[in-house]
Amino acid sequence: MDRNRASSPVTLQQLVGAAERLARKVPDVSREQWLGLVDDVRDRLAVQPFSALPLDAFTVQSGGKLRQITMVRNPDRLLEEALLPRVVRRLETRLSGAAHGYRRGRSTLTAALAASQVLGRGRVFVAALDIANFYPSIDRLRLAKALEELFDPPLVQIVNELISAPVLDHGRLTRPVLGIPLGRALSPVLSNLYLLPLDTAADRDSWTYLRYADDLLLLAESEQVRTDAEKLVTEELVKLGLHVRPEKSRYHHYQGSPIQYLGYTLDSQSIYERVTDRRLERIAIRSGQVEGVGEQISGEASDAEEVSCLRSHTLYVTEQRAYLRYEQGQIVIQRGPDTTAEIPMHRVDRVLILTGVGMSSGFISACITQNVPVLFFVGKGRAYGSLVAEGMPNPLRLRAQYDLLSDVSRKTDVARAIVRAKLRAMLKRLRGVSQAADQRARLRALTPSLESAPDAAALRGVEGMATRIYYEGYAKRLTRPGFRCRLNSEPERC
Numbered sequence: 001m002d003r004n005r006a007s008s009p010v011t012l013q014q015l016v017g018a019a020e021r022l023a024r025k026v027p028d029v030s031r032e033q034w035l036g037l038v039d040d041v042r043d044r045l046a047v048q049p050f051s052a053l054p055l056d057a058f059t060v061q062s063g064g065k066l067r068q069i070t071m072v073r074n075p076d077r078l079l080e081e082a083l084l085p086r087v088v089r090r091l092e093t094r095l096s097g098a099a100h101g102y103r104r105g106r107s108t109l110t111a112a113l114a115a116s117q118v119l120g121r122g123r124v125f126v127a128a129l130d131i132a133n134f135y136p137s138i139d140r141l142r143l144a145k146a147l148e149e150l151f152d153p154p155l156v157q158i159v160n161e162l163i164s165a166p167v168l169d170h171g172r173l174t175r176p177v178l179g180i181p182l183g184r185a186l187s188p189v190l191s192n193l194y195l196l197p198l199d200t201a202a203d204r205d206s207w208t209y210l211r212y213a214d215d216l217l218l219l220a221e222s223e224q225v226r227t228d229a230e231k232l233v234t235e236e237l238v239k240l241g242l243h244v245r246p247e248k249s250r251y252h253h254y255q256g257s258p259i260q261y262l263g264y265t266l267d268s269q270s271i272y273e274r275v276t277d278r279r280l281e282r283i284a285i286r287s288g289q290v291e292g293v294g295e296q297i298s299g300e301a302s303d304a305e306e307v308s309c310l311r312s313h314t315l316y317v318t319e320q321r322a323y324l325r326y327e328q329g330q331i332v333i334q335r336g337p338d339t340t341a342e343i344p345m346h347r348v349d350r351v352l353i354l355t356g357v358g359m360s361s362g363f364i365s366a367c368i369t370q371n372v373p374v375l376f377f378v379g380k381g382r383a384y385g386s387l388v389a390e391g392m393p394n395p396l397r398l399r400a401q402y403d404l405l406s407d408v409s410r411k412t413d414v415a416r417a418i419v420r421a422k423l424r425a426m427l428k429r430l431r432g433v434s435q436a437a438d439q440r441a442r443l444r445a446l447t448p449s450l451e452s453a454p455d456a457a458a459l460r461g462v463e464g465m466a467t468r469i470y471y472e473g474y475a476k477r478l479t480r481p482g483f484r485c486r487l488n489s490e491p492e493r494c
Helices: 012-025 031-036 038-045 074-092 108-120 140-148 153-163 187-194 196-202 223-239 277-286 301-308 361-369 395-406 408-430 434-445 447-452 456-475 481-488
Strands: 055-062 065-071 125-130 167-169 172-174 208-212 215-220 250-253 259-261 264-266 271-273 314-317 322-327 330-335 338-344 350-354 374-378 382-387
Touching: 012 031, 012 038, 012 074, 012 361, 031 038, 031 074, 038 074, 074 153, 074 187, 108 208, 108 215, 108 259, 108 264, 108 271, 125 223, 140 153, 140 187, 153 187, 187 196, 196 208, 196 223, 215 223, 322 361, 361 382, 395 408, 408 434, 408 447, 408 456, 434 447, 434 456, 447 456
Parallel strands: 055 167, 314 350, 350 374
Antiparallel strands: 055 065, 125 215, 125 250, 167 172, 208 215, 259 264, 264 271, 322 330, 330 338, 374 382
C-alpha cells in the first residue's frame, strides 16, 4: 500500500497532531493508544474508495420516546479529528456573520449579546423559531454538492463516507439514507454548511437574523416586517427539505421586560445567565446544601450510598512522600513501590495536597483536561498555590458583577436573597429535630426583619442572630453527653 500517495487529503503530521489532541480530550484512552491507530488509518486511506467503520448504536428512552444514540469507533474518530481543522478553516471564509454555532470565538453568549444590541436599536418585534428534527432531516446529496464547491474530490469522498456510515444496532447493520449522525465531530460543522443558503437569504437590512445551530431568531421594527422575515425563512427551509416546529415558536413584543434566548435572560442593555431548576439543584448538591448531604448518615447502607453520590468529593493527600499518578481513569496513590489507594478520577471534584507530595505529568494533564483543580497547602493548612485548567472568565459576567457592586440597591437585594436562602437551609436542617421547635419558630420570626433590612449591615445582624439560634437548635441533635461536654468546653460535667 502506498500510504504517501499525493492524493491523500490527510498527512501523517495531521494524524499525529489529532492523536495528541484526542489524548488530551479523552484521558480514558492513552496517547500511545491514539498514536497506535495512525498506521491503521493511513492503511485504510490508501485503499480507494475509502470505507468508514460502522457506528455502534444503542437505544435509550428519552421523554417517553425511544432514541437511537450512535458512537464513533476510535480509528474514524482520529480521522475526523485530523480533518476537522481543515474543514473549519475553509468553511469559516463562507459563513454568514449571523451564524454563531460551532465557530471559534462565537457561542450562545455572542448570539445573546447580538440580540441584546439589536433590541437596543429598536427592533423589538421578535420571533424565536426552531427547526424540526434537524440533523436526521439533512439531505446528504445536497450536502455533498455543497462540499464539492469547497473541497477536492478525495476529501469530499471521505467526508461523505463518514457521515453515511452504516449503523450497527444489536447485530443488525443498516445504512440510513437521510440525515447525518449526531455523534460525528464533523456533524455540527457540516450543519453550518448545509444551512448556508438560509443564512445568506435571511440576512437582510430590513430585519435582523441570528442563528445558533437549529435555533433561529428574527428581530424587526414592526410586526409586519417580522411576519415577512418569518415567511422568507420558512420558504428557504422548505427548499432545504426542512421546516419550522410550530409548537416551539415563540413571539415577543419587547417593551422593557426581559426575554429568554439560548439560556440567557436579556433586555436592550444587559444579559443575565438563566439558572434553571435542574442546574440550581446541581449547584446546591455540589455545595452540600441538599438536605441530608454532609450529615451523619444512619440506617440502611443503600441510603448512605445514595446520599454520598450527591456529595462534592475532595481528595486530601497529606502523607509525606506520597506520589500521585494517573492510569486508566484512576488516580493511583503510591508510597515507594507500594500502591496505597486507587480512586476513580470521575468521582473527584478537587484535590488538596500538602507539601512533600509528588505527582506525575500524566496526573497533572488529567486534572487539567477534566477540570479538576489541585490546591497546594503548607504547614497547618495555609494555601500557597493552585493548578487549574486554562481559560478566561466570562468578561460579560465580570462586568455585570462589577456593575452589581456599584449599585447599592441591587447589591442589598442579592445579599438579602443569600441570607433568605441561608435561613431556609437552617430550617431544613432543623426540620427533623423535635427538640428544636422553639429555634425553628424564632428563625421564622426573623423573616420580617430580613425583608425590611435597609442595608448590608442590617442584613449581617439578621444573619448573625439566625446563626446563633440555628446552632442552639443544632446542639439539641447531639445526644451523646460526652460530645456535648466537649462542645461546650465544660469538662467538669463529663
